[in-house]
Amino acid sequence: MGAVHARSLDPLPMKGPELGVHADDIETSDVEKETKQEVLENKNVVVQKVHIDGLGKTKEDFLTYEISEVFRAKNLIDVMKRSHEARQRLLRLGIFRKVEVVIDTSQGVDALPNGLDVTFEVTELRRMTGSYNTMVGNNEGSMVLGLKLPNTFGCAEKLTFQFSYGTKETSYGLSFFKPQAGHFERNVSVNLYKVTGQFPWSSLRETDRGVSTEISFPVWRTNHTLKWEGVWRELGCLARTASFAVREESGHSLKSSLSHTMAIDTRNSSILPRKGGLFKVHQELAGYFGGDARFLKEDFEIQLNKSLFWDSVLSTSLWGGLLLPIGDQPTSIADRFYLGGPTSVRGFSMYSMGPQSKGDYLGGEAYWAGGLHLYTPLPFRPAKGGFGDLFRTHFFLNAGNLCNLNYGEGPQAHLSKLAECIRWSYGAGILLRLGNIARLELNYCIPMGVQSGDKICDGVQFGAGIRFL
Numbered sequence: 001m002g003a004v005h006a007r008s009l010d011p012l013p014m015k016g017p018e019l020g021v022h023a024d025d026i027e028t029s030d031v032e033k034e035t036k037q038e039v040l041e042n043k044n045v046v047v048q049k050v051h052i053d054g055l056g057k058t059k060e061d062f063l064t065y066e067i068s069e070v071f072r073a074k075n076l077i078d079v080m081k082r083s084h085e086a087r088q089r090l091l092r093l094g095i096f097r098k099v100e101v102v103i104d105t106s107q108g109v110d111a112l113p114n115g116l117d118v119t120f121e122v123t124e125l126r127r128m129t130g131s132y133n134t135m136v137g138n139n140e141g142s143m144v145l146g147l148k149l150p151n152t153f154g155c156a157e158k159l160t161f162q163f164s165y166g167t168k169e170t171s172y173g174l175s176f177f178k179p180q181a182g183h184f185e186r187n188v189s190v191n192l193y194k195v196t197g198q199f200p201w202s203s204l205r206e207t208d209r210g211v212s213t214e215i216s217f218p219v220w221r222t223n224h225t226l227k228w229e230g231v232w233r234e235l236g237c238l239a240r241t242a243s244f245a246v247r248e249e250s251g252h253s254l255k256s257s258l259s260h261t262m263a264i265d266t267r268n269s270s271i272l273p274r275k276g277g278l279f280k281v282h283q284e285l286a287g288y289f290g291g292d293a294r295f296l297k298e299d300f301e302i303q304l305n306k307s308l309f310w311d312s313v314l315s316t317s318l319w320g321g322l323l324l325p326i327g328d329q330p331t332s333i334a335d336r337f338y339l340g341g342p343t344s345v346r347g348f349s350m351y352s353m354g355p356q357s358k359g360d361y362l363g364g365e366a367y368w369a370g371g372l373h374l375y376t377p378l379p380f381r382p383a384k385g386g387f388g389d390l391f392r393t394h395f396f397l398n399a400g401n402l403c404n405l406n407y408g409e410g411p412q413a414h415l416s417k418l419a420e421c422i423r424w425s426y427g428a429g430i431l432l433r434l435g436n437i438a439r440l441e442l443n444y445c446i447p448m449g450v451q452s453g454d455k456i457c458d459g460v461q462f463g464a465g466i467r468f469l
Contacts, residue, residue, distance in 0.1 A: 045073070057127070063090065090122065096123060101119070127151075132146075138466070140169065141464070156184070160174070232254055267303070274307050283297070298322050299321030319368065323366070338351035338402070342461050342463025347427065369398070396426065438466050439466075442460065
């Protein structure tokens with residue numbers, strides 16, 4: 001048997017019937033193809049050796065966990081399948097530029113008649129790589145410069161320095177990432193950072209200097225992240241016209257918090273999914289590990305997507321959160337929830353609903369927001385199968401509320417307060433999917449249920465981001 005390059009799971013090449021062949025010949029040809037495929041599937045083979053060629057800095061014993069499943073293959077098709085899966089795992093490590101698989105008959109004195117050797121030919125990344133790109137956040141953009149040392153100690157670790165300059169935020173940080181051998185989804189990361197952000201809706205400027213440690217791991221079908229974060233926060237006024245409520249919040253504070261995130265994500269895409277769902281819960285506890293910020297914060301996100309007729313998609317989503325102060329100290333403007341804008345309740349200005357003081361929005365301690373969306377192809381399907389498929393027509397209905405609660409009143413009073421004075425909006429527009437990076441929306445919005453102090457965007461509204469209600 002000659003060498004087989006198994007870069008994909010495509011079946012072995014089979015030629016179709018030529019012109020002028022009778023129907024009987026076509027049926028016979030199909031039987032021969034099926035027989036050939038069946039022989040390959042049923043023929044027992046033994047994977048005797050697995051080689052990894054091209055290693056430099058990478059430790060070979062670390063990669064043993066990624067390729068061990070290849071030895072369990074029982075026939076040629078299974079060998080190709082498991083080799084492809086092992087190749088994907090090697091690429092996922094982020095330390096190889098290229099990985100190719102060669103399957104050949106075993107050679108040498110100990111070779112069995114049905115023995116196979118599998119060779120992974122790898123090309124490692126350079127010891128130091130640089131990058132320059134742009135990043136889209138929630139209605140903001142930034143330029144990102146990065147310097148990375150992949151495979152720092154030969155076991156897929158990464159040491160990264162990153163500088164970001166954006167429309168509302170400037171940051172730089174140093175991070176170290178280390179996965180567990182054989183279980184890339186189980187990993188630990190440590191981050192040092194400084195972030196300076198401007199929040200014009202609150203006339204606020206915030207500078208954070210901090211350190212954080214994260215541990216990520218899967219449990220059954222869920223993904224979990226445990227995080228400790230210590231932050232020195234400096235709040236200041238963005239303008240001289242800032243309200244007294246914002247000035248009162250200015251100054252320095254320390255936050256030491258422990259948080260947990262659990263997520264179940266079955267969507268086929270996080271930017272514009274066509275099917276699947278998302279359930280995400282986040283809890284944060286601050287104040288028990290030092291610092292002067294003391295609170296318990298809970299929030300969740302639910303999204304369901306269903307493909308319909310005529311290539312359309314129906315999507316529903318629900319967000320919610322609660323911030324509970326611990327002790328007599330009130331919550332900080334930096335920890336509260338904000339709502340409104342083209343990425344949440346459309347038809348309202350960015351984070352410009354709920355409690356405010358002289359035009360400065362102070363955020364709320366409780367909120368909810370829901371959305372119903374219908375995505376359809378463009379009328380008459382221009383450029384179908386190409387660039388036109390990146391565009392979708394968008395019809396939406398959004399609703400939500402943001403407020404502060406009196407925690408002495410009880411849960412029933414809290415629900416009543418969240419259910420009164422609901423802001424909502426509806427409209428239609430066009431969206432553009434930018435690969436798996438971000439999406440752009442241009443909508444015509446009609447806001448309803450507007451309350452005193454809310455800022456609205458009645459008419460055309462543009463939004464860009466990665467997370468939309």
